[in-house]
Amino acid sequence: MATSEGVGRLVLRYLESTRNLVGCAGGAVGLGLHFAGLGGAWWPGVVAGLYGVGALLTPAPVRPSAPESPPEPSPEPASPPQAAEPEPASPPRVPEPVSPPRAPEPEPVVPRPELEALADYLGTVPLPASAGVDALLAALRGAGPGPVADRIVGYRLPVAVDGYLRARTWLPWAGPDAPDPAAQLGREVRRLAAELG
Known part of the structure; x- marks a missing residue:
């Protein structure tokens, strides 16, 4: 059965x-x-x-094996309490000298080939010293690249110099009441310098 x-x-x-x-x-x-x-x-x-x-x-089903019980830890004999050893006295700390703050180093001037090419060209053009073109070029070198400086170098200053040269060319036919081209160039250069800041 x-x-x-x-x-x-x-x-x-x-x-x-x-x-x-x-x-x-x-x-x-x-x-x-x-x-x-x-x-x-x-x-x-x-x-x-x-x-x-x-x-x-079809593989046979795997039967789970019985989990092994971990071995019981053997009791260790208790060690007698030890007297705490005194820690050695540490020497007094000497404060480190404080160095003075370093002044920030000036940023290196980034070479700008378009500005130098414009300066080389303007060196060959007979411009009046009273217009202040050399001072504007120095200010552009110190200002570094930026949207305002790039616009002045790439467009505004060349247009102002071109206007001066054209007005000077046609000055004999302009008549006695025609504005002075050098004064007009100086006003435009001062306006550009003010925009540059």
């Missing part, structure tokens, strides 16, 4: 196992092939073969 109950339990466990379920799926594929007309007269063997392949290739 006990043996038949044990066998029945094993059969039931196998019927519920993953191997049996995968084998049944393979057998169902074999039946599908038979109904599709591909198995021919050998269809029972195809169904049994697919069942067997599915059942045999």
Whole structure:
């Protein structure tokens, strides 16, 4: 009686196992092939073969092993309390000398080829010293690159010098009431210097 109950339990466990379920799926594929007309007269063997392949290739379930209990630590003999040793006296700290704050170093001047090319060209043009073009060029070198300085170098100052040269060329035909080109150039240079700040 006990043996038949044990066998029945094993059969039931196998019927519920993953191997049996995968084998049944393979057998169902074999039946599908038979109904599709591909198995021919050998269809029972195809169904049994697919069942067997599915059942045999399915890995067996891994049974969890019982966790090992950690070994109990052996009691260590209690050591007698030791007297605390006095810490050695540390020497008095000498304050470190305070260095004076260093002055910030001036930023290096970035070379600007367009400004130097403009200065070289203006050195060949007969400009009046009263216009202050040399002082504006020095201020542009000190200001460094920026939108205002770039606009003055790339457009505003060349246009002002061009206007001076044109007015000076046409001065003999302009009449006695024509404005002085040098004074006009000086006003424009002072305006540009004010914009540069």
